[in-house]
Amino acid sequence: MIQSIRAAYNAAFTPERYAAFLNKIEADYPGQLDFRVAxxxxxxxxxFTNKLLSACDAIVDTITAPDYRALTGxxxxxxxxxPNETPHTTFLAVDFAVCRNEQSxxxxxxxxxxxxxxxxxxxxxxxxETFRSIFSVPETVSHLFGVETNADYVAELRDLILGDCQPEEVILLEIFPEKQKTRVDFxxxxxxxxxDAVCLTKIRKEGRALFYEKDGRQIRIKRIYNRLIFDELEAMENLQAERGPTGFHLTDDVDVVWVGHPNWFFRISKYTLPLLNSPYVPKSYFLSELTTPPADLENYVLKPLFSFAGSGVTINVTPADIEAIPVAQRGNYLLQRKVRYEPVITTPDGSGVKCEIRLLFIWPDGDAKPKLITNLARLSRGEMIGVRFNKDFDWVGGTIAFFEQ
Known part of the structure; x- marks a missing residue:
């Protein structure tokens, strides 16, 4: 998108450098990368950054409004x-498609x-850091907001996750973390x-206290950095996945501090989209609130409110798709106006690739609002962003955005 940097990057790119890039990740974290990096x-x-920030301001205004929790209950x-929901979320991730305004x-x-x-x-x-170590990325761009260096960023992340606890008193909670595609992040x-990343099935409960075993010791868990999604857990249970004995269920009233309380996964979600008002937010409707579908239904997508990684999304919606959903279940679906991704990333062969940018916020206790701090990006040649739509393509997958300073 910054044409001068793009041209220089593409001119210097070689498959060998990309192989060296992947080899470095494998050498540093063997067997841990399980998704494609672009x-x-x-x-x-x-x-473009200023437009992103303007869009985020409107979102933050909504989720910090006094009536937000009542509206999303x-x-x-x-x-x-x-139980024991925190006053606000600890993390906020906001995904934007890069599009072209048809008027301007x-x-x-x-x-x-x-x-x-x-x-x-x-x-x-x-x-x-890995991109910068292998490829030429100028110092005039940064992936960070509000902090100058990765060291500053890591210090804020540590403080947020650990609080006043020692690292061994805090766990990253997942289900079978060693099998997760995001395990490199763990x-x-x-x-x-x-x-440590600890599996839900390895946690022992005594009264309201939780424990996990490390080096033969039973350690009291005081804080949980939650990476466990209910959808995935329930899918595993529906498939009768093997689970070890555990006295802990996610909905138990336990004596821990949630770093990322699970309830906020539901509150700040597709459920929030109809509450937003911004030129950078496509119009969205709860299906249950529509007496008559839009006349231009082909310009909308149908999404389950509670789904993960794009599952269940209908891209080319028809009246029959809506009729197939029982009236009692329509409150669990959202109709959202389509966006048209612009293929803004030019590859060395001259083809274009679509892009999505996810802005990542943290919200420490005591702060009035969330703080934008870093980002991730995803590239796609398929109909949608995501692995299942981009098999066998190059110049697609997860990456990071560097913003002009």
């Missing part, structure tokens, strides 16, 4: 409500999704913060 970062000009499924012809962001849940906060710091979180 051949390039994204280089974002100031004008129904977002949490009753059987998945976790200018590039602009369009909101795709948002979530009150942590993303690859560990891996992205490492990825930025390894980087261990490197930067010092905490």
């Amino acid at each position: 051949e390039t970062p994204v280089f974002v000009p100031k004008a 129904a977002a949490i499924p009753p059987h998945q409500r976790v 012809g200018e590039l602009e962001p369009q909101l795709i999704e948002l979530q009150g849940f942590p993303s690859l906060y560990g891996f992205q710091a490492y990825l930025s 390894a980087l979180t261990k490197h930067y913060v010092g905490i």
Whole structure:
């Protein structure tokens, strides 16, 4: 998107350098990278960054409004409500498609999704350094906001996750973390913060206290950096996945501090989209509130409110798709106006690739609002962003954006 940097990067790019880039990740964290990393970062000009920041201001205004929790109470499924909810989310991730405004012809962001849940906060710091170590990335761009260096960023992340606890008193919670595609992020979180990824099935409960075993010792868990998504857990249970004995269920009333309380995954989600008002937010409707579908239904996508990684999304919606959903279940679906991704990333062969930028916030206790701090990006040649739509393509996958300073 910054044409001068893009031209220089592409001219210097070789498959051998990309192989060296992947080899470095494998050497540093053997067997941990289980998703495709793209051949390039994204280089974002100031004008586009300012539009992203404007869009985020509107989102932050909504989620910090006094009535936000009342408006989103129904977002949490009753059987998945976790006690001791925090006053606000600890993490905020906001996904924008890079689009072109049909009237002005200018590039602009369009909101795709948002979530009150942590993303690859560990891996992205490492990825930025790895790109810089192999490829030429000028010092005039940065992946960070509000801090100057990765060391500053890691210090804030450590403080946020650890609080006043020792690292061994804090865990990263997942289900079978060694099998997760994002496990490289768990390894980087261990490197930067010092905490272990612990499987839900390995936690023992005594009264309201939780424990895990480390080096033959039973250690009391005081804080949980939550990376466990209910959807995935329930899918595993539905498939009758093997689970070890555990006395702990996610909805138990336990004596821990949640760093990223599970309820905020539901509140700050697709459920929030109809509450937002910005030129950078496509119009969205709860399906249950529409007496008549839009006449231009072909310009909308149908999304389940509670789904993960794009599952269940209908891109080319028809009246029959809507009719197929029982009336009682329509409150669990969202109709969102389509956005058209612009193929703004030019590859060395001259073809264009679509881009999505996820801005990552932290919200420490006591702060009035969340703080933008870093980002990730994803490149796609398929109909949608995501692995299943980009098989066998190059110049696609996860990456990071560097913003003009």
